[in-house]
Amino acid sequence: MPPPPISGEIRRAAMKRLALLAVPALLLLSLSFLLLRPTSPPLLPSIPDHRRRLSVYVADLPRALNHGLLDLYWSLPHPDSRIPASSDPDHPPPRGGHPPYPASPLIRQYSAEYWLLASLLRPSAPASAVMRVVADWREADVVFVPFFATLSAEMELGWGATKGAFRRKEGNADYRRQREVLDRVTAHPAWRRSGGRDHIFVLTDPMAMWHVRAEIAPAILLVVDFGGWYKLDSKSAGSNSSNMIQHTQVSLLKDIIVPYTHLLPTLHLSENMDRPTLLYFKGAKHRHRGGLVREKLWDLMVNEPDVVMEEGFPNATGREQSIKGMRTSEFCLHPAGDTPSSCRLFDAVASLCIPVIVSDDIELPFEGMIDYTEFSIFVSVGNAMRPKWLMNYLRNITKQQRDEFRRNLARVQHIFEYENSHHSEDGAVHYIWKKIHQKLPMIQEAVTREMRKPEGASIPLRCHCT
Template structure:
């Protein structure tokens, strides 16, 4: 029986292993000593099989719980396993004018509006005359637009030839019937930003609004497809990194899987359109934004990565740069500003993310132990991801915030969370931050350095066409979508079995 336990079995080939090409390599030779005579080899074989038998019994009676515990304790360090399945993605056949064609139009502009005419983009327009002939133009460097560039990098990965996509968690399929999800390649954020830059006054109107025409074109096209009819759009994926993206058709796409930076652009809309009560909190429907079906994605960081080996002594306790006055939930920012602006070791700078502001932010974040992250117009901003890339410990002032890749990343390992009520007490926040020891702050930065790549979209290839890093933002987004699939499938089946004429009452997502 012992010999049966220790006999080596044929290794099982992992399902959908990205590195399956390695399985064709010849098996390694266990012993290379072919000069030993038969009499000397027998004891060695006996000892070898005896050792394997003991090892097998040890595994049988003493499970390897230590290894499992270590993996669970550090989810942020567990990136891509070769045993993970892929997610099959079909790219909806939208015209080029709704994605890369929008970039053609953007680079053809000579705008004066600050949203479209930043110094960095003016430089690209003037120095790169051949940009108009590129099949896939670059995404704008204008920080107001670049922070929302997830749509560009996700599509770039899907457009990459299959032989260069061996590291991608998403497998592109060319028959929608073979797909788990349908990706909608509409640059919704760029469309919205271009409208805001060209004719802001028409943004909330339908007449004279080019962005609305594009939104309508997308929805009208999708609703005619068999894929949409089959699922009601529930298995379709939209990238909506700007809270105002696809604003006019929110009701029509709300059953879909939405990739959003937070839910801040949806709460007020939903609370007005449905009589929300406390009894609805555990009855979230697929007609509302929800962590059950939607995915929180990171903003694109605007500051360069600081490696742990490059970290230098930090002289400031706390740093913040941004607009003092915000709307809605961001009103707390003004109160915090007044409390902190005169505190010793605290730097509060008001500024715009132009070229000068960028350099100030780099210096400020790299010279400070902690970086303040209060809510703006919505709960999150790209400032959090700039802080992570700068190894500046984020101080998140929020009672209710959704963060990217929860469950994959443990933010407590490198961030400080503070209740709004505590933050608004005079001197409380600074005294709290001073209580952290050097060892604690060093550990925060070490953990932060481990997760920096997870929040990076740029794969270093022109147009985003090329292999992506295994541990980057695009792969982690598709992993989160993959986690939603059982709920999406259940919702589709439940919808199909409803008798004709029966509708589910609309409920809001209260938090």
């Protein structure tokens, strides 16, 4: 066979060289196209940088709905109708200076609303290490609603025109305030953008915002527990064959459990003395709902040696009794009352009295950030109801174990401090903002779903299983 023409070989060699040169040329052309094309938002939002501070917009509400309520409270002409006049520490009111948050134990235990707003009004406070206040709602991650909902509810409960009128709307000053807050907040474009899913309401009192809870259910609720939703949850549990409680307004996924404000002074570890009493409890024996466990426990333990079970109200006398009882006892009993939790737990922490929490499903603040099993004893309701079981269990805890629990209590005391905690990087206010910041990806996801919802769509509230 004759050799192929030289021109054919040259042509094939040239084509090979062109093919080799075409690869980098195409790569260069693709890169140029990417660099020169107009920018557009990514299909997927970027993952939030947890080193970035939380941006907070404070909703524009009149002073009458927050600090103005303190002026109104201190101007009330007579004491709280729910307690004896001699037991109300706030009437007559103090003189001079800015009106403080009430000292009445019925109200002070829920004072988170006051301290959180204080942290937002002081941009140089240590809480600013985790959050910052922005003037433009479009730059905000969350919107804080500065309504003193607890103080508003408590004034209606203690000074309302008619006893039992709280659940009625007519003549109810608290309802009027709730309605004003909601009308103002929902009229703002920030609410319309997110459906309220990035708005924060502080509802530490079980009765706070009671009349409008269904309307603010999508929002981030700061609560001490879910006890204020007991009736709604019970109705849900009774309407289905499973044991599931279908929360439609509150969820550990979107909401934040915050501490009560403790009412007893803090005892430092260096001040700790002998504790001759094994177990201490002070409070009402007869309660409702989950508090029936408390009544049964009382009957089981009231005659046990080394156990003190006292009834009483947290007035001046009761306060001194509680200080003495908690500081001289190894363990402090914490059964449910009208609500699953109470400030008694945080009084025990402040007193270095090891909490004994009798509950199957209590919600606690800052879980995932602190480990309660390092300084608390958890007992199921079933075991606590067995005669002698709890006492035998506590007596078998060694002194070495008790000392370790107490050292751990001392290490977490500051985490539950509200007063002046907006000046501290490790107090309750700081931890609340950190907890909200942790939920930011979930909040942003909920807002994204809300923004793409078709006009006219109606989506029912769903159970959030936790």
